[in-house]
Amino acid sequence: MTDQSLFSLRNPWFSAGVGITGAIVVLSAVAGLIWLPLMQPDLKLVGIWDAICSAAGVPRAAGPGASIKPDFKTSNVEMTSEMLTQADQVSIGRGATLAQRCAICHGPQGVSDANSPNLAGQFAAVTYKELNDFKAGARVNVVMSPFAAAMTDQDMKDVAAYYAYLPRVPSKSLDTALPAPAIVATGAPMRNIPPCGSCHGDIDNKAGSPWLGGQSEVYIKAQLQAFASGGRRNDISQQMRNIARQMTSDEIDQAARYYAAQP
Amino acid sequence: MLTNKRLILAHFWLAFIVFAVALVLGAWQMFVRSPLNAWHINPELYYRSVTAHGSAMGYVFPTLIAMGFGYAITEASLEKPLVGRSWAWAGFLLVAAGAVVAMVPVSLGLASVLYTFYPPMIGNPFYYIGVVMVVVGSWIWVALMSINFVAWKRENPGKPVPLAMFANVAGSLLWGWTAVGAALEILFQILPVALGLRSSIDAGLARVFFSWTLHAIVYFWLMPTYIAYYTIFPRAIGGRLYSDAMARISFILFVVVAMPIGVHHLFADPQVGAGFKFMHSVFTGLVALPTLLTVFTICASAEIASRLRGGRGAFGWIKALPWSNPIMLATALSLVMLGFGGAGGLINMSYQLDTTVHNTQWITGHFHLIFGGAIVIMYFAIAYDLWPHLTGRALESFGLMRTQLWLWFIGMIVTTFPWHYVGVLGMPRRMAFYDYANPAISPEAFSVAMSAVGGLILLISGALFLLVLVRGQLGARGEADAYRFAVPLHMPVRIPAALNSFGLWLALMVGLTVVNYGFPIAQLIALNETSVPAVYVGVGR
Ligand code: HEM
Ligand SMILES: [Cu+2]
Numbered sequence: 001m002t003d004q005s006l007f008s009l010r011n012p013w014f015s016a017g018v019g020i021t022g023a024i025v026v027l028s029a030v031a032g033l034i035w036l037p038l039m040q041p042d043l044k045l046v047g048i049w050d051a052i053c054s055a056a057g058v059p060r061a062a063g064p065g066a067s068i069k070p071d072f073k074t075s076n077v078e079m080t081s082e083m084l085t086q087a088d089q090v091s092i093g094r095g096a097t098l099a100q101r102c103a104i105c106h107g108p109q110g111v112s113d114a115n116s117p118n119l120a121g122q123f124a125a126v127t128y129k130e131l132n133d134f135k136a137g138a139r140v141n142v143v144m145s146p147f148a149a150a151m152t153d154q155d156m157k158d159v160a161a162y163y164a165y166l167p168r169v170p171s172k173s174l175d176t177a178l179p180a181p182a183i184v185a186t187g188a189p190m191r192n193i194p195p196c197g198s199c200h201g202d203i204d205n206k207a208g209s210p211w212l213g214g215q216s217e218v219y220i221k222a223q224l225q226a227f228a229s230g231g232r233r234n235d236i237s238q239q240m241r242n243i244a245r246q247m248t249s250d251e252i253d254q255a256a257r258y259y260a261a262q263p
Numbered sequence: 264m265l266t267n268k269r270l271i272l273a274h275f276w277l278a279f280i281v282f283a284v285a286l287v288l289g290a291w292q293m294f295v296r297s298p299l300n301a302w303h304i305n306p307e308l309y310y311r312s313v314t315a316h317g318s319a320m321g322y323v324f325p326t327l328i329a330m331g332f333g334y335a336i337t338e339a340s341l342e343k344p345l346v347g348r349s350w351a352w353a354g355f356l357l358v359a360a361g362a363v364v365a366m367v368p369v370s371l372g373l374a375s376v377l378y379t380f381y382p383p384m385i386g387n388p389f390y391y392i393g394v395v396m397v398v399v400g401s402w403i404w405v406a407l408m409s410i411n412f413v414a415w416k417r418e419n420p421g422k423p424v425p426l427a428m429f430a431n432v433a434g435s436l437l438w439g440w441t442a443v444g445a446a447l448e449i450l451f452q453i454l455p456v457a458l459g460l461r462s463s464i465d466a467g468l469a470r471v472f473f474s475w476t477l478h479a480i481v482y483f484w485l486m487p488t489y490i491a492y493y494t495i496f497p498r499a500i501g502g503r504l505y506s507d508a509m510a511r512i513s514f515i516l517f518v519v520v521a522m523p524i525g526v527h528h529l530f531a532d533p534q535v536g537a538g539f540k541f542m543h544s545v546f547t548g549l550v551a552l553p554t555l556l557t558v559f560t561i562c563a564s565a566e567i568a569s570r571l572r573g574g575r576g577a578f579g580w581i582k583a584l585p586w587s588n589p590i591m592l593a594t595a596l597s598l599v600m601l602g603f604g605g606a607g608g609l610i611n612m613s614y615q616l617d618t619t620v621h622n623t624q625w626i627t628g629h630f631h632l633i634f635g636g637a638i639v640i641m642y643f644a645i646a647y648d649l650w651p652h653l654t655g656r657a658l659e660s661f662g663l664m665r666t667q668l669w670l671w672f673i674g675m676i677v678t679t680f681p682w683h684y685v686g687v688l689g690m691p692r693r694m695a696f697y698d699y700a701n702p703a704i705s706p707e708a709f710s711v712a713m714s715a716v717g718g719l720i721l722l723i724s725g726a727l728f729l730l731v732l733v734r735g736q737l738g739a740r741g742e743a744d745a746y747r748f749a750v751p752l753h754m755p756v757r758i759p760a761a762l763n764s765f766g767l768w769l770a771l772m773v774g775l776t777v778v779n780y781g782f783p784i785a786q787l788i789a790l791n792e793t794s795v796p797a798v799y800v801g802v803g804r
Contacts, residue, residue, distance in 0.1 A: 006760045006767055013761030021519065021771050024545065025778055032541030056782060057536025059790070080796040082462050186302055186696040190703050195306055195696075203307045204800055 073137040075234045077129045079208040084124040087161040095162025098155055102147065110166045115218045121168030126210045127160035130234075139234035168263065171214035175261040181254035183247065191246040196255065199239070208236065213262035220256040228252075265335060265746055266344040268653045270351055274331025275646060275653070277359060278324050279729065282639075285319035286725045288312045293678070293718035298699040298708040309695035310375040315366060317378030320635075322397055323362045325484040328642050329438070330354065330404045332487045333431050335649055337408065339746040340425035341415045347407045354407070357400030365393025373801040377693065379477070380453060382469040385797045388457040391449045398442050405439035408432050416763075423758045426510055427494040427748045433514040434486030436765060437479055440772060441522060444475025456797045463794040467534030468787040474525035475780060482521040482550075484634055488641035489513070492561045492594060495648050497749035499590035502568020505560045507751035511762045513553040513560070519771045520549045523779035530617050534793075535783050540614065542779055547612045554605065558598065565594075567752065589664040593644035596672040597637045604633030607683065622693075625686025628679045635721075636675035640668060643728055652746045656738040660731050667731060670724035678717030681710035 009015050037043055037051040045051045054060075099110075102119075106112050110120030119127060133139040134148035135156075151159070187193040197203035200212050212220065226232035227244035235241055247255070265271065292312055294300055337345050345351060367389065368374040374386030412432045416424060424432075452469045455461045497504045504510065526543035529535050566580055574583030585591050607629040610616045620626060650658050658664070685707040690697070699708040761767055787793060 006764065011761070013759055014767060017519075017761070017767055017771060021775065024549070025542075025775070028542045028545035029538075032545070033538035036541060037538065052538070055536050055538025055541075057534070057539065057786065078796075080462055081799045082459075186306070186698070189694060189696060189698055190701045198306070203305060206798065207796070 072233065075129070075133050075138045075236055076136055077132050077208075077236075079125065079129065079236060081207045083207065084128055084157065084160060084164075087124065087165060091158045091161040092165045093162075094155075095158035095160070095165075098151075098159050099162050102159070105143070109169060110163050111169045111171075111214075112216070115216045117219050118169075118171075118215055119163040120166035122163055122211055123205075124157075124160040124164035125208060127163050128156050129208055130210075131156040131159065133234040139232060168211070168214060170263050171216075171260060173217070173260050174214070174263060176263065178258060178261045181251070181258055183251040183255055184258055188246070188251075193243050193246055196259075212259040215259055217256045217260035220259055221252055224252045224256065264342050264344075265338050265652055267334060267338065267348055267351070268655075270345075270348065270355070271331050271335045271649075272653050273355060274327045274334070275649075277355075278327035278331065278642075279646070279732065281319050281327070281362065282324045283725060283729060285316045285324065286722060288316040289320070290715075290718040290722045292316065293715045296695060296697060297711045297715040298697075299712050299715055302696055306695035307372060307375060310377065311369060311372050313693065314375050314377050315369045318365060318369065318394070319362070321378050321480070322394060323358070325487075325638075325642075326397060326401045327358060328645070329434060329483065329487055330358070330401060332490070332645055332649075333404060333408055333435060335653075335746070336427045336431045336490070336748075337411045340427040340431075340748055341411065343415070345407070346411050346414055350403055351407055354400040354403030357403070358397050359400075361393045361396025361398075361400060363393070364396060365390050367393075368801075371801075375800055379473060380448070380469070382448075382453060382456075382464050382466045383795050383797045385453065385457050385464070385799050386801060388454060391454055391457060395446065395449055398446055402439060402442070405435045408435040421757065423507075423755045423763055425748065426504075426507055426751070427490060429511055429763070430486070430490045430493065430514045432765065433518050434483060434490070436769060437486070437518050437521060437772075438483040440769075440776070441476050441479035441483065444472045444477075444525070447475075448472035461797075463796050465787065465794045467532065467793055468784070470529060470532060471526070471535060471780070471783055471787060474528045475522075475776070476525070477528050478525040478547075479521040481630075481634065482517050484638050486517075487645060488597065488638045489517075489557060491641045491645050491648075492557060492597075494748040495645065496561065496590060496594045497564040497568060498747060499648065500565065500568045500585050500588060502564055502571060502749075504749045504751040505563035505567060507753070507755050508758070508762060509556055509560050510751075511758075513556045515762070515768050516553040516556075517550070518765070518768045519775065520546050520552075522772050523775040524550060526779070526783070527612055527617075530614055531621050534787060539779065539783050544612065544614060546775070546779070551605070551609075554601075558601070561594070561598070564749075587661065587665070589647050589661060589668060590644050592665055593640050593647075593668050596668060597640045597644075600632055600636035600640070600672070600675060604629060604637055607632065620686055622691060623686035624690045624692050625683050627692045628682030628684075628686055631682065632675060632679040636672070636679065640671050640675075643668065643671070646728075646732060649746070650732060650735045651741075651743045654736055654738075655740055655743060656735055657741045657743070658731065658735040659738060660734055663727060663731050663734075667724050667727040670720055670727065674717050674720030674724055676717070677720060678714045681713045681717075685710045685714075 005011055006014055033052045033055045034048055037045060037055045038048075043051075043054060045054060099106075105114060105116040106119050107116075110122075111118045130139065131148045131151060134141065134145045135151060137145075139145075148156075182188075183193065184196045187195040187198075195203060196212070199206040199209040201209070223232060224244045224247065227235065227240045228247065230241065233241060244252075292309065295304065295309065334345055334351060365374075368387035369390055371387075374390035376384045376386040376390070380391075408431060412424065412428060415428070448469050452464055452472070456464050493504060493510045524543045524547040526535055526540055527547050530540060565584060566574075568585075569580035569583045572583050572585070574580030607625070610620060611626070611629060647658060647664055686692070688707055690704070690707050690711075697704055697707070697711070699705050699711075
C-alpha cells in the first residue's frame with residue numbers, strides 16, 4: 001500500500017481518523033462555545049453569537065460605572081525598568097544648578113543631617129517619580145510640595161539625573177555587621193510581605209523602588225507609618241501600603257534601624 | 264548492530280552528568296526550604312538554583328536521553344549505520360554548548376526566571392539563546408530520525424518499519440512540532456526585550472505560546488519510557504509483546520492528541536476564553552487513552568512472559584515474573600508511580616479541581632512523581648540495558664542495580680507523597696522561604712521535612728546509578744551479542760500504510776493545533792494594549 005491511497009476516503013484509516021477527530025472537534029466546540037455558556041445565567045448572554053464571543057474570550061468593553069475613581073489623586077507616572085537609566089552630562093549639569101535650591105534641606109552633597117531624605121545616589125527614576133507626585137498632589141508634604149510645584153518636567157529629569165550621579169555617602173550610623181531582621185531577610189509570607197530586598201535592592205531592584213541604605217531612621221519609620229495609615233498613598237497599585245499595613249510597629253522599627261545602618 | 268557507539272555514549276554520559284548536578288541542586292532546594300534548615304541565605308540563590316535545576320532536568324537531560332536512545336534505536340532496529348553521522352555530532356555539540364551558554368548567566372544570578380520563563384520577568388539574553396541552541400540541536404536529531412526512517416522505507420518497500428523506530432520517529436515529530444511554541448515565544452517576544460530592542464511584552468500571549476510546548480513536552484519526556492515498555496521490557500523478561508498494532512496506535516494517538524491540549528496549563532489565566540479551555544480539556548481527556556492502552560498491553564505482555572515460565576492462576580502469574588531482573592523491577596516500579604501520578608493528573612486536568620491545587624506544591628509533587636519517578640526510572644533501565652552493548656563490557660552489579668532502583672522508588676514516594684499533601688493544605692510552590700513558626704503553616708513542617716529526607720534517598724540512589732555505569736565502563740571486556748528489541752506475539756508481515764507512516768497523523772496534529780490554538784493566538788496578536796512593561800531580573804542590585 002502506498003501513501004497515495006492513504007489520503008483517500010476509501011481508506012478506512014483515513015476516513016475513521018479524520019471523521020472521529022472532526023466529530024470530537026465539532027462536539028467539543030458546540031459544547032464549549034455554545035451550550036455551556038448558555039447554561040450559565042450569570043453571563044447574561046443574548047443569543048448564540050454572544051455566547052460564542054464570550055466563550056472564545058473576545059473582550060467586552062466594561063460598562064459605565066464599572067470602575068470606581070478614588071477620591072484622592074493617584075500617581076500619574078508610568079514606571080518602567082529602563083526609565084531614566086541613561087544619564088547625559090548636560091542634564092546632570094543643569095540638575096546641579098537647579099539642586100542648589102534644595103541643598104538647605106537635602107544637603108549640598110545630597111546627604112542630609114536633618115532627617116530630610118538623602119538623595120545622593122538615589123535612582124533617577126525614583127527622584128523623578130517622587131517630584132512628579134509632589135507636583136501632582138499624589139504625595140503631599142507641606143515642606144516639600146511647594147518646591148516641586150514650580151518645576152517643569154525637564155527640571156525634574158535634570159535634578160534626578162544629578163542626584164543619581166552623586167555618590168552615596170555612608171551614613172553616620174553605618175554598621176554593616178548589623179544582622180538583617182527577619183522582616184527584611186525573608187519578609188513574612190503568611191502576611192503577604194516579600195523580603196524588602198526583592199524590590200529595594202540587595203536581592204533585586206524593581207522599577208520605582210527607592211534605595212533605602214543610609215536613609216535616616218526617622219524618615220524611614222515615618223514613611224512606613226504614613227503608608228500604613230494611608231497618609232502617603234502615591235505608591236502605584238498600593239505596593240508599599242499593602243506591605244506597611246501588615247507590619248508590626250516592632251518590625252517597622254527594626255527595618256528602619258537596619259536600613260539606616262546600611263551603605 | 265550499533266556502529267556509532269561513541270556518539271550514543273556521549274549523549275548518555277552528558278545527560279547523566281547534567282542529571283547528577285541538577286539532582287544535587289534539587290536535594291539542596293528541598294533541604295534549604297524545609298524546617299530542618301534555619302533560614303540564612305539570600306532567597307535569590309534559591310531561585311537561581313530552581314532555574315538551573317528546572318532547565319537542566321526539563322530541557323537538557325531528557326532531550327539528550329531521547330537523542331541518544333533515538334540514535335541507538337535507529338541503528339539497532341533498522342540494522343544499518345545511521346545516516347547523517349556528522350550532523351548528529353553537530354546536534355550534540357549544539358546541545359552541549361547551549362547548556363553551557365544558558366547555565367553561565369543562571370549561575371551568575373542574571374537569569375533567575377525559572378525554566379518556564381515567566382514573562383514579563385526578563386533575564387540575561389544568553390539564557391534564552393542557550394535554550395534555543397538546545398532546541399535547535401535537538402531539531403537536527405528530529406530531522407535525522409525522519410531521514411533515516413524514509414531512507415529505510417525506500418530500501419524496504421512494503422515492509423513494516425520496526426516498532427521501536429516507528430515509535431522513535433513519532434516522539435521526534437511530536438517534539439519537533441511542540442518545541443515551535445516556546446521557540447516562537449523566545450524569538451519573537453522574549454529575546455527582543457532581553458536584548459533591549461523593546462521594553463514591554465505581551466505576557467498573556469507569551470504564556471499561550473509556552474503552553475503550546477508545555478504539555479506535549481511531557482510526552483516527549485515520556486517517549487523513551489514508553490518505547491522501553493514496549494520494545495525492551497518484554498524481551499528482557501523473556502516474553503513477547505502482546506500486540507504490535509496496539510503499540511503503533513498508542514504512539515499515533517500521542518502524536519495526534521498530545522499537542523492541542525496545552526491550555527490546561529492556563530486554566531487560571533484570563534487571556535484565553537472558557538470555551539477554548541473546555542475544548543482543550545476534552546482532548547486532555549482523550550490523551551489518557553494511549554496510556555491506558557499501554558498499561559494494558561504491557562501487563563498482557565508480562566502475563567505472557569510469566570505463563571511461558573510456568574506462572575499460573577489469576578494472579579499467581581505475578582509471582583512467577585523474573586523479579587531479580589532489573590528491567591522487570593524498574594518497569595513494575597515505574598508503572599506503580601505512573602498509576603499514582605496519573606490519578607493526580609486527573610485532578611489537575613479538571614477545571615474545578617485544578618483551582619484547589621493550582622500553583623501549590625501539589626503540582627511540583629505531581630510532576631516529580633511522574634517525570635522524576637515513572638519516567639526517569641525507565642531512563643535508568645534503558646541505560647542498564649544498553650550499556651553492555653555500548654561499552655562492550657558486561658554490567659555485573661545486579662544487586663547494586665536493584666538497590667538503586669528500589670531506593671529511587673522509595674525516595675520518590677517519600678518525597679512526593681508529603682509534597683502532594685502539603686499542596687492540598689495550600690502550600691504555594693516556587694517560594695524560597697516558609698515561616699514554619701507561624702501557626703497557619705506549622706502543620707506542614709513535618710511533611711516538608713519528610714520530603715527532604717526523600718530527597719536525600721534520591722541523591723544516594725543517583726550516586727549508586729552513576730557508580731553502576733562507571734563500574735560498567737571499567738569492567739571486563741566481553742562480546743555482547745547484537746542488540747535486539749522485543750518480538751511481538753504475531754510478527755506483522757504487512758501492515759496498513761496508516762500504521763507505517765506519519766503523513767496522515769501529522770496532518771491531524773497540525774490541523775488540531777490550528778483549530779485549538781489558532782483563534783486564541785490570533786486574537787491576542789490582534790488586540791492592542793495587551794503588553795506590560797518588562798521586569799528585568801538581576802539588574803541594578
Ligand atoms: C533529589 C531529587 C529531587 C529533588 C529533591 C527535587 C526537588 C525540587 C525542588 C525543591 C524544586 C523546586 C520546587 C519549587 O520551589 O516550586 C524542583 C523543581 C523542579 N524539578 Fe526537581 N527535584 C529532584 C529531582 C528531579 C528530577 C529527577 C526531575 C526530572 C528529571 C526534576 C525536575 C524538576 C523540574 C522540571 C523543576 C522545575 C519546577 C519549577 O520551576 O517550578 N527534579 N525540584
Ligand atoms: Cu499538561
